[in-house]
Amino acid sequence: CSRDEGAPQTDVASGESGAEAAVSEAAADPVAEAAMLEGDGSEWRVRGGGYDEQYFSPLTQINKENVGELGLAWVSDMDSTRGLEATPIVVDGVIYVTSTWSRVFAFDAVSGETLWSYDPKVPRGIGRMLCCDVVNRGVAVHDGNVFFGTLDGRLISLDAETGKPAWIVDTIEDPDRPYTLTGAPRVINGRVVIGNSGADRGVRGYVTAYDAKTGEEDWRFWIVPEGPDAAPENEDVAAALETWPDDPIWKGKGGGTAWDAMAFDPELNLLYIGTGNGGSWKRQRPNDKTDNLYVSSIVAVDADTGKLAWHYQTTPGDMWDYTATNSIILADMEVDGKQRKVLFQAPKNGFFYLLDRETGELLGADKYGVANWASHVDMKTGRPVLTEQANFFKEDQLVYPNPNGAHDWQAMSFNPQTGLAYIPALDVPWVQSTKPGFRYFYDIGVPARHLERMTAGQPEVEKGGFLKAWDVANREIKWKIPLSTTWNSGALTTASNLLFHASGDGYFSAYDAETGERLLHLFTGNSAMAAPVTYMADGVQYVALLAGYGGSGMITIGDDAAVKTYENTGRLLVFKLGGGEIPTPKKRETPLGPAPQNASLPPLGEDKLAAASELYLNCAGCHSTGGGTPMLPNLSRVPELGKDTFRSILLEGALVPRGMPNFGDELTQEDVDLLYEYISRGRHNVPVDNARWY
Numbered sequence: 001c002s003r004d005e006g007a008p009q010t011d012v013a014s015g016e017s018g019a020e021a022a023v024s025e026a027a028a029d030p031v032a033e034a035a036m037l038e039g040d041g042s043e044w045r046v047r048g049g050g051y052d053e054q055y056f057s058p059l060t061q062i063n064k065e066n067v068g069e070l071g072l073a074w075v076s077d078m079d080s081t082r083g084l085e086a087t088p089i090v091v092d093g094v095i096y097v098t099s100t101w102s103r104v105f106a107f108d109a110v111s112g113e114t115l116w117s118y119d120p121k122v123p124r125g126i127g128r129m130l131c132c133d134v135v136n137r138g139v140a141v142h143d144g145n146v147f148f149g150t151l152d153g154r155l156i157s158l159d160a161e162t163g164k165p166a167w168i169v170d171t172i173e174d175p176d177r178p179y180t181l182t183g184a185p186r187v188i189n190g191r192v193v194i195g196n197s198g199a200d201r202g203v204r205g206y207v208t209a210y211d212a213k214t215g216e217e218d219w220r221f222w223i224v225p226e227g228p229d230a231a232p233e234n235e236d237v238a239a240a241l242e243t244w245p246d247d248p249i250w251k252g253k254g255g256g257t258a259w260d261a262m263a264f265d266p267e268l269n270l271l272y273i274g275t276g277n278g279g280s281w282k283r284q285r286p287n288d289k290t291d292n293l294y295v296s297s298i299v300a301v302d303a304d305t306g307k308l309a310w311h312y313q314t315t316p317g318d319m320w321d322y323t324a325t326n327s328i329i330l331a332d333m334e335v336d337g338k339q340r341k342v343l344f345q346a347p348k349n350g351f352f353y354l355l356d357r358e359t360g361e362l363l364g365a366d367k368y369g370v371a372n373w374a375s376h377v378d379m380k381t382g383r384p385v386l387t388e389q390a391n392f393f394k395e396d397q398l399v400y401p402n403p404n405g406a407h408d409w410q411a412m413s414f415n416p417q418t419g420l421a422y423i424p425a426l427d428v429p430w431v432q433s434t435k436p437g438f439r440y441f442y443d444i445g446v447p448a449r450h451l452e453r454m455t456a457g458q459p460e461v462e463k464g465g466f467l468k469a470w471d472v473a474n475r476e477i478k479w480k481i482p483l484s485t486t487w488n489s490g491a492l493t494t495a496s497n498l499l500f501h502a503s504g505d506g507y508f509s510a511y512d513a514e515t516g517e518r519l520l521h522l523f524t525g526n527s528a529m530a531a532p533v534t535y536m537a538d539g540v541q542y543v544a545l546l547a548g549y550g551g552s553g554m555i556t557i558g559d560d561a562a563v564k565t566y567e568n569t570g571r572l573l574v575f576k577l578g579g580g581e582i583p584t585p586k587k588r589e590t591p592l593g594p595a596p597q598n599a600s601l602p603p604l605g606e607d608k609l610a611a612a613s614e615l616y617l618n619c620a621g622c623h624s625t626g627g628g629t630p631m632l633p634n635l636s637r638v639p640e641l642g643k644d645t646f647r648s649i650l651l652e653g654a655l656v657p658r659g660m661p662n663f664g665d666e667l668t669q670e671d672v673d674l675l676y677e678y679i680s681r682g683r684h685n686v687p688v689d690n691a692r693w694y
């Protein structure tokens, strides 16, 4: 990690009335504050449209009859060709949104004019530490300030009007550990709450609350213990420690990082946090005996103290990257004849969980996707009943879901009128293996094989990407829409019973939220991942979509993805009734796909080829195989650069300023020369065994 480059400064202003006074003042009436933030829906002030994270808007100007008339109001270039994941936040006529490399933009919500932008100058070498692209999931806006996290772990408060920093704090506990940060902060009771990322590389996850006025740290919730020999910080950590093995190997690396979902109930004053996978997917945590709390869990903490109220672990002793960081939605509804305050989640593991959010009582756990790692959840114990496929140590098993889950971070939405939750879902298997593979994972090999080969002879399931409507109270799928790509956008639903969604094939669509009938199908030419939002300005309802493909879908896009034909030009697209034509991004000069191998060079020989393809796994995590990814340069141009330049890129970091990390500490010159020969022969264009997830 090159944290020394452009190192974060701590610049904590001392608030006039002191941290405590500021926090308690803002917390005076959390219920009234939550109602104010949700308002009448004309703004989109908090991430999910409200603290309940429903991604539901009460706006009705756009309805089933007129939605077909949507066209472009304005479009803004996000200066990015990689993944864009932010939910736009709309306050006082301004849209605040983040781009790649944790940059923030403020646009006039009506004209699209750029009001200001802020670049925190994240050290570009950090790309190597990230599991899933140089993404950011957006800002929080509160009381005249814009808060956001940076890839290198800073939390920054900007003046909402000018974009100038008010304070900057470093949220990273230990700069020598491979922490990163991609999630959006939430402002709750006058505190800015933020988690972090890096579980796959071995960090100890935590969530911290800072005073919104001053940046002073107020409380921290440790998701996992430090290690078997370390004194627990408090009784919640002590309780968690009981569920970990007495083996120093997981020390400091337990994982559980909270990198996306949070929701808040102001009446109960409980903050709900979704936690991530274990720091090692296997081996180091003998999970047959230990649950590894609070990994892959929903934890409810007191919003003023960070003290645990209850927890529910969706995947005890997780070994499959089955994070529970996915959307957590709060609603009040009748379940089995009883009115309940519920919370629900469709985490990666394929089960839809319905909980009483006051107590954590499990009310339902039902498969919403294909999941063969567990047969069912025992409603008495709340635990999944594992199948043979769950055995990590048995080679070549086809497991559903894969590590992108049956649903990843893309926002699920909930319409209280239809009672349906809309899940951007995928049913795609993978093959887990303990053989060495991607070196990216700090201690394990998790290669995958070709889906076609591995699924031969397996029972047929309908694989692919879907938009699924889940009846929350009745605990069943109502309908699902098949999509031609597996990696698609978050969902938005409105009081007109509309459902908005964008797919990887470049279409922005609206559906009847009751039936799933498609009412709008607009070609934008952009593959999108982030959730659309809606707002009103000067009596006009707008729908905004941030579009730019990447994230962990970067190496797994389907053949129909628009980014194969069009440039992955990051854009904020804003629609209104009677709007205009949508200009598509520029077409690629050569559509992406496997390029020919170079037959003019002598073959490498079996041993060298095997060694080179193993080395290439270092590259494949981002650059993929079979012709490269749409987000990063196609390595077929490497021979044009020549061997010396290739060496200087990999061993000296010549392209670090452009986001290509330096591998000088890991690869030798001999390795690099071998890679050069491999790529020069076009071998990286051959989709090799073990080099793709699916």
Ligand SMILES: O=C(O)c1cc(C(=O)O)c2c(n1)C(=O)C(=O)c1cc(C(=O)O)[nH]c1-2
Residues within 6 Å of the ligand: 085, 131, 132, 133, 135, 181, 182, 183, 196, 197, 198, 199, 200, 257, 259, 276, 277, 321, 323, 403, 404, 408, 409, 550, 551, 552, 553
């Ligand atoms: O364990 C982690 O800390 C962590 C972090 C992130 C991230 O910060 O983006 C992702 C994941 N895990 C992950 O498991 C995952 O599927 C994922 C997808 C994406 C994305 O942006 O598309 N990020 C992440």
